[in-house]
Amino acid sequence: MATSFFRESLISPRKPPVSRQGLRGWLHENLFSGPVNSLVTLLVGALAIYALVPVIEWALIKAQWVGDSRADCSGDGACWVYIETRLGSLIYGFYPEAQRWRVDIVFVLFVVLGIWLMVPAVPGKKVAALVGLLVFPVVAFFLLSGGFGLEHVPTRRWGGLMLTLVIASVGIVGSLPLGIVLALGRRSSMPLVRGVCVVFIEFWRGVPLITVLFMASVMFPLFVPEDFNIDKLLRALVGIMLFWSAYMAEVVRSGLQAIPSGQGEAGAALGLGYWQRMGLVVLPQALKLVIPGIVNTFIALFKDTTLVLIIGLFDFLALIKAGTSDSSWLGFAIEGFVFAALVYWIFCFGMSRYSQFIERRLYRGH
Amino acid sequence: MGSVQTTSSDIPMIELQRLNKWYGEFHVLRDIDLTVRKGERIVICGPSGSGKSTMIRCINHLEEHQAGDVIVNGITMTRDVKRVEQIRRHVGMVFQHFNLFPHLSVLDNCCLSPVWVKKTPRKKAVDTAMMYLERVKIADQAHKYPGQLSGGQQQRVAIARSLCMHPDVMLFDEPTSALDPEMIKEVLDVMIELAEEGMTMLCVTHEMGFARTVADRVIFMDEGQIIEENDPETFFNHPRSPRTRAFLGQILGH
Ligand SMILES: Nc1ncnc2c1ncn2[C@@H]1O[C@H](COP(=O)(O)OP(=O)(O)O)[C@@H](O)[C@H]1O
Numbered sequence: 001m002a003t004s005f006f007r008e009s010l011i012s013p014r015k016p017p018v019s020r021q022g023l024r025g026w027l028h029e030n031l032f033s034g035p036v037n038s039l040v041t042l043l044v045g046a047l048a049i050y051a052l053v054p055v056i057e058w059a060l061i062k063a064q065w066v067g068d069s070r071a072d073c074s075g076d077g078a079c080w081v082y083i084e085t086r087l088g089s090l091i092y093g094f095y096p097e098a099q100r101w102r103v104d105i106v107f108v109l110f111v112v113l114g115i116w117l118m119v120p121a122v123p124g125k126k127v128a129a130l131v132g133l134l135v136f137p138v139v140a141f142f143l144l145s146g147g148f149g150l151e152h153v154p155t156r157r158w159g160g161l162m163l164t165l166v167i168a169s170v171g172i173v174g175s176l177p178l179g180i181v182l183a184l185g186r187r188s189s190m191p192l193v194r195g196v197c198v199v200f201i202e203f204w205r206g207v208p209l210i211t212v213l214f215m216a217s218v219m220f221p222l223f224v225p226e227d228f229n230i231d232k233l234l235r236a237l238v239g240i241m242l243f244w245s246a247y248m249a250e251v252v253r254s255g256l257q258a259i260p261s262g263q264g265e266a267g268a269a270l271g272l273g274y275w276q277r278m279g280l281v282v283l284p285q286a287l288k289l290v291i292p293g294i295v296n297t298f299i300a301l302f303k304d305t306t307l308v309l310i311i312g313l314f315d316f317l318a319l320i321k322a323g324t325s326d327s328s329w330l331g332f333a334i335e336g337f338v339f340a341a342l343v344y345w346i347f348c349f350g351m352s353r354y355s356q357f358i359e360r361r362l363y364r365g366h
Numbered sequence: 367m368g369s370v371q372t373t374s375s376d377i378p379m380i381e382l383q384r385l386n387k388w389y390g391e392f393h394v395l396r397d398i399d400l401t402v403r404k405g406e407r408i409v410i411c412g413p414s415g416s417g418k419s420t421m422i423r424c425i426n427h428l429e430e431h432q433a434g435d436v437i438v439n440g441i442t443m444t445r446d447v448k449r450v451e452q453i454r455r456h457v458g459m460v461f462q463h464f465n466l467f468p469h470l471s472v473l474d475n476c477c478l479s480p481v482w483v484k485k486t487p488r489k490k491a492v493d494t495a496m497m498y499l500e501r502v503k504i505a506d507q508a509h510k511y512p513g514q515l516s517g518g519q520q521q522r523v524a525i526a527r528s529l530c531m532h533p534d535v536m537l538f539d540e541p542t543s544a545l546d547p548e549m550i551k552e553v554l555d556v557m558i559e560l561a562e563e564g565m566t567m568l569c570v571t572h573e574m575g576f577a578r579t580v581a582d583r584v585i586f587m588d589e590g591q592i593i594e595e596n597d598p599e600t601f602f603n604h605p606r607s608p609r610t611r612a613f614l615g616q617i618l619g620h
C-alpha cells in the first residue's frame with residue numbers, strides 16, 4: 001500500500017535527553033551499570049587497595065624523611081634519608097663541589113628556555129628557538145666544561161642527572177633535524193641522495209645501541225691515530241644522535257607519506273621552491289601528524305641514555321647503582337631504584353602530557 | 367562567440383608544440399599543438415582518462431613532457447629548476463580538490479606565496495589577499511581554517527590564492543567536479559567574473575553552460591589527442607567528429 005505523507009509544521013529542535021549527571025551519574029554509568037559491572041568494580045577496587053596500601057605505607061607513612069645517617073632509619077618504611085644524603089652526587093656526579101654553581105646556572109637557563117619555548121603564552125618563539133639552538137649550547141658547554149677563566153672540568157667528572165640531561169637533550173635536539181633531513185632524502189627523486197639515506201637509515205637501525213656505544217668507546221680509538229683523541233662523551237653523543245636519527249627518519253617519513261601529493265603540487269604551482277614547499281607546507285602538516293611517534297622516540301631515547309653506563313659514563317642510573325654498593329649504606333637498593341624509576345617516569349610522563357597538549361592546540365578542525 | 371566580450375590579442379601566452387608524453391609505455395599525450403593567446407578563454411573537455419589533466423599540468427611542469435615544446439610567455443620550459451619556478455610564478459592553477467593548506471588560515475594561504483616567493487612585505491600581501499578574498503566574496507572567513515569551510519568556499523579561496531600572485535594565465539582542472547550541485551554556481555560565477563576582466567584562462571570542465579558563456583574556443587580531447595577545436599557555437603551545434611557527438615550526447619543528455 002502506498003502511503004502519502006505531508007508535514008504541515010516543522011519540528012523544532014529539542015534538548016537531548018538528560019542522562020544522570022554529576023558524580024553519582026558518572027559512577028552509575030561507568031562503574032555500577034549492572035551486577036557484573038558492579039562486581040568487577042568491587043573486585044578490582046579491593047585488589048587495588050590490597051596492593052596499594054602497603055606501598056603507600058612503605059613509601060610515605062612509615063618512611064623516614066629526615067636525618068643524616070642510616071642510624072636514623074627505623075627499617076620499617078622507606079629510608080629517604082639515603083637519597084637525601086646522596087642527592088648531590090646523583091645530580092652532579094663527580095663534578096667538583098666548588099664548581100657546582102655552574103651546573104646550577106645551566107639548569108636554570110635550561111628551565112627558563114624550556115618555559116620560553118614550550119608555553120604558548122610566552123611570546124618570541126623564533127628568538128627562543130635561535131637562542132635555544134645556537135646560544136644556549138655554546139654557553140652551556142663553556143659553563144660546564146670551563147674556559148674563559150672558569151676552571152676546566154673534564155667530561156669524565158660529569159655525571160648524574162646532569163649527564164643524563166646533557167645526553168638526552170643533545171640526542172633529542174640533534175636527532176630530530178637529522179631525522180627530518182634523512183626522511184626527505186629517502187623520498188628524494190635523486191637516486192644518489194635516496195641511496196645514501198636508505199643505507200644510512202638501515203645501517204643505524206640494524207645495529208643495537210649497545211653496539212654503537214661500544215664501537216664509539218672501544219673500537220673508534222683503535223682506528224684513529226693516537227694523538228687524534230676525541231672526548232669519550234662526545235663520541236657517545238654522536239653515536240646516540242646518529243642512532244636515533246635513523247628511527248626519527250622513519251617516523252617522519254611515515255608522516256610525509258600521509259600528506260596528499262596535492263599539497264606539494266599546490267605549493268609548486270604557486271612558485272614555491274623545494275625547501276619552501278617542504279618547510280612551509282608539507283613538513284608542518286607531516287610533523288603534526290606524527291607528534292605521537294616523535295615523542296615516543298624521545299621517550300625511548302631518554303630512557304636508553306642509561307645504556308651509557310656500560311661504556312663507563314656515570315649517568316643518573318649509574319650513580320644510583322653505584323650507591324647500592326656503598327658500604328655505609330648497604331641494603332637500601334630498593335629506595336635507590338624506586339627513586340630512579342620515579343625520576344625517569346616524571347620526565348617521560350611530562351613529555352607525553354606535553355605532546356598531547358600540543359596535539360590539541362594544533363588541531364585545525366579537519 | 368560567447369556572450370562575454372572577447373579581449374584576446376595576438377600575443378601568444380601559452381604555446382604547446384607537438385607535445386608528447388608517455389607514462390612508461392602508455393602514450394598519454396600525442397602530438398598536442400595548441401596556442402593560447404593573451405586574453406583568450408579556452409575550455410577543454412573530453413572523457414575521463416583522455417589526458418586533459420596531464421596536458422594542463424605540463425604547462426606548469428607538474429608533469430614532465432618527453433617531446434615537443436611548452437612555451438609560456440615566451441619562455442621555453444626546461445628541466446632547469448630556476449626556469450620552472452620562474453614560469454610557475456606567472457601561471458596560476460586551481461585544482462579539482464582545492465588543495466588548500468589545511469594548517470594555515472585562509473588569509474595565510476593567500477599570503478604564503480607572495481611573501482616567500484615574491485618577497486612582498488607582509489602588510490602589502492595581506493592587503494592584496496583581502497582584496498581578492500573580497501572579490502570572491504569570502505573576506506569574512508579570512509581567519510578561519512580551510513577545514514571549517516564548505517567545498518564551494520574552499521574553491522573560491524583557492525582561486526583567490528592563485529590570483530594573489532598576479533598570474534598572467536589561470537589553469538583550472540575540473541574546479542567544480544568535487545562540489546555538491548548547489549555550490550557549483552558560486553564558483554562558476556567567480557570564474558565568469560574573472561573571464562570578464564580579461565584573464566587568460568584554460569579550463570578543463572564539463573560545465574557546458576560555462577563553456578557557452580565564456581569560451582572563445584572549446585577543445586575536445588580523446589585518447590591523448592585534440593580531436594576537435596572550434597568556437598562554442600559551432601562546437602555545440604555542429605560537432606564534426608563522431609567522438610565529439612557521442613561525448614556531447616552523453617554529457618548533455620540527448
Ligand atoms: N602518474 C601516472 N602514471 C601512470 N599513468 C597515469 C598517471 N597519471 C595519469 N595516468 C593515466 O594517464 C591517462 C590520462 O590521465 P589524466 O590526464 O588524468 O586524464 P583526464 O584528466 O582527462 O581524466 C589516464 O589513463 C591515467 O590513467
Ligand SMILES: [Mg+2]
Nearest residue numbers: 418419420540
Ligand atoms: Mg583530470
